[in-house]
Amino acid sequence: MRRTERLFQIIQILRSARTPITGRDLADELEISLSTLYRDMAELHAQRIPITGEAGVGYILDDGYDMPPLMLTADELEAAALGASWVAAEADPSLARAARDLVSKLSAAVPKELRPVVLDASSKPIQTRARVAERFDSALLRHAIRERYRLQLIYTDRDGATTDRIVWPLLIAFLDRTRYLVGWCETKADYRHFKTQRVQELRMLAEKYPSRRAVLLKGWEEAMAKRHQS
Secondary structure: OOHHHHHHHHHHHHHHOOOOEOHHHHHHHHOOOHHHHHHHHHHHHHOOOOEEEEOOOEEEEOOOOOOOOOOOOHHHHHHHHHHHHHHHHHOOHHHHHHHHHHHHHHHHHOOHHHHHHHHHHHOOOOOOOOOOOOOOOHHHHHHHHHHOEEEEEEEEOOOOOEEEEEEEEEEEEEEOOEEEEEEEEOOOOEEEEEEHHHEEEEEEEEEEOOOOHHHHHHHHHHHHHHHHHO
16 A cells, blocks of 8 residues: 555544544554554644544544545546546446446536536547456455455366366456456465456455565566566
């Protein structure tokens, strides 16, 4: 998780909390060290975010705080709306609905003179070929990726062989309207790319995988770079 995303996540956690949260609890939830959390808190204080901290009690976000209004250029708005339009066309129903809601919120949040940019970009067609149906709940897969849950996959490869694998899910990738689950496969002890249309069954296990997702993603990027070089 990048620092900017982590700072935003700290605000979101404190915003939803009813009571103060200790630094240790925050660090554990974000999977960072206490020293990193203290540096993040110093940065938030420097940005004048109204967070109060008391030793032995914890951190709390002052009532009434809200994120600053959107300050986006026309190009940034068009990029966001085009991306949302693509997701609405490609993703599963729950994510597609979220993409359409995003466009509505962008339209409501930006100045009136920029609303046509959002609406025009969101109406542009992205693809004409039908998306391949999948046999599992994509929302469950996204949840497993975010929360680091191990998955059991019943998967049919390109030769028609069906295997039962345990996978650490890292991300969903798209290539020519084909979706891939990128993950660390315990069975092969290596990174693997699974076409989601070939997943016969997907079950989220109770145990989370032990490694940090950011470390695994870095390892995957390095492995891909080596393959391209060879």
